[in-house]
Amino acid sequence: xxxxxxxxxxxxxxxxxxxxxxxxxxxxxxxxxxxxxxxxxxxxxxxxxxxxxxxxxxxxxxxxxxxxxxxxxxxxxxxxxxxxxxxxxxxxxxxxxxxxxxxxxxxxxxxxxxxxxxxxxxxxxxxxxxxxxxxxxxxxxxxxxxxxxxxxxxxxxxxxxxxxxxxxxxxxxxxxxxxxxxxxxxxxxxxxxxxxxxxxxxxxxxxxxxxxxxxxxxxxxxxxxxxxxxxxxxxxxxxxxxxxxxxxxxxxxxxxxxxxxxxxxxxxxxxxxxxxxxxxxxxxxxxxxxxxxxxxxxxxxxxxxxxxxxxxx
Amino acid sequence: xxxxxxxxxxxxxxxxxxxxxxxxxxxxxxxxxxxxxxxxxxxxxxxxxxxxxxxxxxxxxxxxxxxxxxxxxxxxxxxxxxxxxxxxxxxxxxxxxxxxxxxxxxxxxxxxxxxxxxxxxxxxxxxxxxxxxxxxxxxxxxxxxxxxxxxxxxxxxxxxxxxxxxxxxxxxxxxxxxxxxxxxxxxxxxxxxxxxxxxxxxxxxxxxxxxxxxxxxxxxxxxxxxxxxxxxxxxxxxxxxxxxxxxxxxxxxxxxxxxxxxxxxxxxxxxxxxxxxxxxxxxxxxxxxxxxxxxxxxxxxxxxxxxxxxxxxxxxxxxxxxxxxxxxxxxxxxxxxxxxxxxxxxxxxxxxxxxxxxxxxxxxxxxxxxxxxxxxxxxxxxxxxxxxxxxxxxxxxxxxxxxxxxxxxxxxxxxxxxxxxxxxxxxxxxxxxxxxxxxxxxxxxxxxxxxx
Numbered sequence: 001x002x003x004x005x006x007x008x009x010x011x012x013x014x015x016x017x018x019x020x021x022x023x024x025x026x027x028x029x030x031x032x033x034x035x036x037x038x039x040x041x042x043x044x045x046x047x048x049x050x051x052x053x054x055x056x057x058x059x060x061x062x063x064x065x066x067x068x069x070x071x072x073x074x075x076x077x078x079x080x081x082x083x084x085x086x087x088x089x090x091x092x093x094x095x096x097x098x099x100x101x102x103x104x105x106x107x108x109x110x111x112x113x114x115x116x117x118x119x120x121x122x123x124x125x126x127x128x129x130x131x132x133x134x135x136x137x138x139x140x141x142x143x144x145x146x147x148x149x150x151x152x153x154x155x156x157x158x159x160x161x162x163x164x165x166x167x168x169x170x171x172x173x174x175x176x177x178x179x180x181x182x183x184x185x186x187x188x189x190x191x192x193x194x195x196x197x198x199x200x201x202x203x204x205x206x207x208x209x210x211x212x213x214x215x216x217x218x219x220x221x222x223x224x225x226x227x228x229x230x231x232x233x234x235x236x237x238x239x240x241x242x243x244x245x246x247x248x249x250x251x252x253x254x255x256x257x258x259x260x261x262x263x264x265x266x267x268x269x270x271x272x273x274x275x276x277x278x279x280x281x282x283x284x285x286x287x288x289x290x291x292x293x294x295x296x297x298x299x300x301x302x303x304x305x306x307x308x309x310x311x312x313x
Numbered sequence: 314x315x316x317x318x319x320x321x322x323x324x325x326x327x328x329x330x331x332x333x334x335x336x337x338x339x340x341x342x343x344x345x346x347x348x349x350x351x352x353x354x355x356x357x358x359x360x361x362x363x364x365x366x367x368x369x370x371x372x373x374x375x376x377x378x379x380x381x382x383x384x385x386x387x388x389x390x391x392x393x394x395x396x397x398x399x400x401x402x403x404x405x406x407x408x409x410x411x412x413x414x415x416x417x418x419x420x421x422x423x424x425x426x427x428x429x430x431x432x433x434x435x436x437x438x439x440x441x442x443x444x445x446x447x448x449x450x451x452x453x454x455x456x457x458x459x460x461x462x463x464x465x466x467x468x469x470x471x472x473x474x475x476x477x478x479x480x481x482x483x484x485x486x487x488x489x490x491x492x493x494x495x496x497x498x499x500x501x502x503x504x505x506x507x508x509x510x511x512x513x514x515x516x517x518x519x520x521x522x523x524x525x526x527x528x529x530x531x532x533x534x535x536x537x538x539x540x541x542x543x544x545x546x547x548x549x550x551x552x553x554x555x556x557x558x559x560x561x562x563x564x565x566x567x568x569x570x571x572x573x574x575x576x577x578x579x580x581x582x583x584x585x586x587x588x589x590x591x592x593x594x595x596x597x598x599x600x601x602x603x604x605x606x607x608x609x610x611x612x613x614x615x616x617x618x619x620x621x622x623x624x625x626x627x628x629x630x631x632x633x634x635x636x637x638x639x640x641x642x643x644x645x646x647x648x649x650x651x652x653x654x655x656x657x658x659x660x661x662x663x664x665x666x667x668x669x670x671x672x673x674x675x676x677x678x679x680x681x682x683x684x685x686x687x688x689x690x691x692x693x694x695x696x697x698x699x700x701x702x703x704x705x706x707x708x709x710x711x712x713x714x715x716x717x718x719x720x721x722x723x724x725x726x727x728x729x730x731x732x733x734x735x736x737x738x739x740x741x742x743x744x745x746x747x748x749x750x751x752x753x754x755x756x757x758x759x760x761x762x763x764x765x
Contacts, residue, residue, distance in 0.1 A: 064752040065400065066430055067407035071755075151580045152588075168526040168582045170729065254583075255395065259526055260729055261720045275400045277713050279752045 052291075059285035065278040077285035087286055089261065090269035091293075093174065097249075097265065098242035100178045106234050108186050110227070113193035114219075127194070134187030142251035145180035149252075167252060170259045177249045177263060184248065185241070189234045196230040197223070236301055243294055246271075266290055356386045357650040358412040360402065360638075362394040366605040367668045374664050378657045385650045395711050399425070402638055406430040411638035414651040419456055419632035420702050420709030422465045423761075426753040432637040433462035435652060442656035448674055450696050456704060457634060465634035466655050467673035469665060471601050472695040473533050473629040474616040481595040485513035493691065497620040500567055507576045510595040520576040521596035522586020523568075525726050528719025529711065531568065533629040534598065534619070535722050538564040540700030541623035547703055547747060551758040554744050558736040565725040565732035567622065572726060579727060590614075604669030604688065616688040618695045630699035631710050632673065635659070671696055705758040706751040717742050 059077055063070035081087055116126045133141065148155050149166035157164060166176045200223065208218050246267035249258070257264035264272075270290070274283030363371045368391055375387050390412070392398045399421060405411045407430065417425065425431055436446070446454055449467060457465040477487075477494050487495050487509055497503045511520045524530030544560040547553065571577040581589050590597035591610050597603075598619065607614050618628035635655040637643065658665075662672035663682055666689055675696075677683055684690050702708040702715075709715075718739055725735035747758055754761065 062752065062755060065403050065407065066426060066753055067404075068429070068753075150585070152585055163580060165580045165582070168579060170727075256528055257716075257720060260724050260727070272396075272716065276396045276711075276716060277752065278403065281752075 055284045055287055058281050059288045061281045063281040063284070065275070065280055070281060073281070077282045078289070080282065081286050081289055084286075086264075087266075087269060087289075090264050090266045091290075093262070093264060094243055094245060094266040097174060097178065097181075097245050098239060100174075101181055101242045101245075102235060102238045104178070105182055105186055105189055105238055106231065108182060109189035109193050109234065110231075112186065112190045113197055114223075116190075116194055117197045130190045131187035133184050136184065138184070138247040139251050141180060141184040142248040145176065145183070145248075146252050149176050168259050170262045173253070173258045173263050174249075177245070177252055180248050180252065181242075181245070189238065192230055192234055193227065196227050200226045232301075232305060236298070239297060239301075240294060243297070354384050355646040355650045356388055357414060357647055357654055359387055359389045359414040359651070359654065360405075360412045361389065361391055361416040362398045363416070364391060364394065367602065367670075370664050370668050371658075374658050374661055375654075377661060377664075378654055381657070382653065385653065387654060403430055406639040409639075409641050411640050413637070413640070413647045414655060415636045415638045416468070416633055417465065417636045418710035419453075419465055419467060419634045420704075421712055422457065422634065422636065422709070423459060423704055424706035424709060424712060424751065424753070425636075427459045427462070427464040429753065430639050431464050432639050432643050433464055434466055434637060436463055438649065438652045439466065439656055442653050444656040444659055444674070448676055450673070450675065450699075452699060453632060453673060453696075456632070456701065465636050466659060467632045467634045468659055468662060469670035469673050470630045470632045470696060470699060471670045472692065472699070473530075473537060473598060473619055474601050474603075474692055474695075475619050476590060476597045476599055476603065476607065476614055476616045478590065478593065478595050479613045479615055481510060481513050481593065485509040485595070493615055494617055497622065498624065500570075500622040503620050503622045504570065504574065504576075507571075507574075507596070511576060514595055515593050518592060518594040519578040519581050519586075519589050520594065521571060521598065522581060522589050522594060523571060523577050523598040524583060524586060525572060525577055525579050526582035526723060528723055529715055530598070531722040531726055532715050532719035534568060535561075535564055536702060537619050537627055537629040537700045538567060538623060540627040540629075541621060541625050543625075546743065547705065547758070551705060551747065551761075554740060554747055556740045556743050558733070558740055561736035561739060562733045563623070565722065565735055568722075568726045569728065569732060572728065601669035601671070601692070605667065614688070616692055618692050618698070626694070626698040627700040628695050628698065630695060630701055633670070634673075705747070706753070706761055707746050707749070707758070714746060717746065 058070070060072055060074060061070035062073050062076075112130050116123060116130060119126055136144075146167065147153075149157075151157055151163060151165045151168075154166070156162075156166065164172060166172045204222050204226075205218055208222055213221065244267055245265050249263045249265050250268055253263050257268070266286075267290075270283050270287050273279050273286065359375075361371060372389070375389055379385070379387060392401055399417070402411075402415055402417070403425070422431065427433070439445070444466070450470075453467050453470065454463075457463055457467060475494075479488065479492060482488050482494060487506055489495055495506065497506055507520050514520055523534065539560060542557075542560040542563060544557050544564075545555045548555055572579060586594075586597050587599060587603060587606065591607070591612065601616070604616065618626060621627070635658075637648070637651060640648075659672075659674045660677070662670075662674055662677055663680070666672055666677070666683060666686060669689070671689070671693055672678060672683070678693055678696070683693075705714075707713040721730075721735055721738050721742065724730040725732050730738070750757055751761055
């Protein structure tokens with residue numbers, strides 16, 4: 001029980017410098033924390049790190065699905081992928097989807113959060129309503145909207161008095177997926193904003209009121225700046241999630257690529273290559289390309305934020 | 314060529330443990346315990362892709378088999394149709410956890426590594442249980458033979474049909490003395506029929522549903538009419554693309570005309586076509602699997618093969634066929650049981666015909682019981698003029714060919730691209746596919762030589 005005795009030694013030694021304390025803590029680090037994170041690390045290594053390395057290796061081979069020995073083909077898969085118009089199209093669809101969803105969901109989540117925050121009566125009901133769709137499985141949400149968008153019998157056309165073929169017209173098919181996604185996932189960002197709103201100290205608003213600031217100014221100069229970091233988080237999470245769009249697009253189009261292949265997303269294309277065409281090597285290569293792209297987006301955002309923070313100090 | 318020696322387990326691990334676990338879960342269903350419980354000596358594990366009415370009919374046939382063969386315990390598992398089914402089957406065969414018997418679409422067999430993922434049938438054993446080559450349509454049997462061995466035992470063919478409402482056609486004066494749709498021999502005649510029918514159709518209903526936005530159906534219809542024109546795909550040795558863009562353009566223009574002349578409404582594309590038909594629309598082009606749907610809706614309807622608008626009969630056909638997924642130690646009682654079960658179901662497919670499919674076992678077709686089936690007896694002739702995809706590794710139901718070419722056909726039918734442009738686009742896609750290597754064995758169609 002050396003650790004326990006070390007603890008008792010450390011505790012009364014308040015007078016020591018912080019640096020010294022840190023050294024002592026670092027010395028004991030793994031003995032304590034290591035065992036706590038070990039299960040996670042093990043699973044992470046098994047289900048994330050290992051498949052990633054395995055996929056990286058496969059991307060340099062002509063592996064198929066049958067388990068036969070694969071052959072090393074160098075950069076062939078990558079060369080082919082960069083020349084593959086279908087891959088670029090699919091990437092374009094995922095990017096377009098992301099461009100549509102991220103701003104909409106951010107604004108919508110903020111508006112709903114403000115609404116729920118300011119409402120006095122039946123607050124719980126509003127929160128529940130906005131958050132509930134998020135609890136549905138994607139297939140349920142997608143099927144629901146498939147019905148709603150049905151041109152002949154769907155509620156959307158009925159309410160709007162239109163005859164739009166939402167799911168079978170190239171111009172609207174991706175829009176339909178976006179609408180479904182907004183309704184289905186806005187609850188998560190809404191909750192983040194709501195928590196952040198509740199964290200803004202009331203005395204700021206009181207002081208502003210005393211200075212004669214109206215509601216609009218209070219929102220502009222207190223609420224929005226105080227929410228800046230949470231907005232960064234919402235945008236970042238949404239970008240990463242939206243780029244990986246797959247299930248709702250696929251279910252709404254009955255597992256096809258949509259009208260004139262307009263809703264085939266990047267993940268869907270990877271799946272088709274791997275599990276319809278049995279080209280595991282090639283599917284791995286485009287997955288790695290996608291991984292690099294997403295990682296680049298995430299790193300770029302971190303770098304931008306770091307610069308902003310440093311500039312702000 | 315370095316051989317990293319990927320072993321099975323590592324590959325499967327990389328392919329996502331969950332999918333694999335799922336499929337192994339199926340494979341592991343019915344291990345020793347329940348076989349013992351049932352008191353049977355032999356257990357046959359059988360995977361199929363039949364749900365809905367087909368699933369019900371298949372189970373009825375299996376139950377009949379169980380009653381007649383109490384010594385054999387059939388463990389059947391139904392998996393979701395489409396690509397996932399083939400993926401699971403491939404992985405199970407690759408992982409040597411394959412079931413004793415499986416079902417596939419005949420068109421997919423060529424690309425499924427026959428010999429590697431599939432084991433050949435023992436034709437002597439099949440004959441012992443009463444199934445012989447002469448009991449089948451020769452063209453159909455030939456499609457199941459690869460490198461001289463039988464890799465699939467056809468259970469049925471399923472075809473694209475022109476369903477029509479007798480009540481509406483009668484009003485339009487389009488029924489003959491036997492109460493069947495008047496015969497059509499040219500595209501113009503066909504559009505005259507549509508015009509007459511449109512006049513007799515209720516408000517808010519389209520004249521014909523033909524899945525204008527669906528890559529599979531549009532491709533199937535294309536194959537049918539392109540075959541009617543005598544079009545070909547590839548040279549016999551699969552070295553050249555012989556696809557005829559002029560003929561293809563004719564077909565694409567024909568399909569497009571249904572939309573431009575206002576007979577098919579893109580707003581009622583997809584499954585809405587069948588709904589419209591039930592509600593009183595005069596025509597719908599659908600697979601024969603819609604027969605039970607329209608039967609249960611109590612419609613007064615008939616069904617013929619797709620009209621021979623280019624002067625000769627041909628309608629798209631695919632076929633459900635029994636296969637033997639590869640097992641390293643195939644043989645013994647379970648394998649014999651699989652042969653016996655497949656032979657039994659093939660010979661007792663009258664029940665199967667209720668699902669609209671045409672039994673492959675021709676003696677069934679000449680029985681009085683089958684000839685009394687309506688509308689089946691009206692389209693049984695489709696057996697003799699099947700339009701099928703070319704016999705290459707990338708063809709077959711929901712296969713690569715359909716996935717690549719189908720959407721191109723749709724773009725013409727919906728009018729976002731001109732038919733002649735689309736025909737050329739199809740040809741270049743076919744050229745690409747012919748030159749591409751089968752990921753299963755690294756050979757192109759020409760090198761694969763999967764010919765009978």
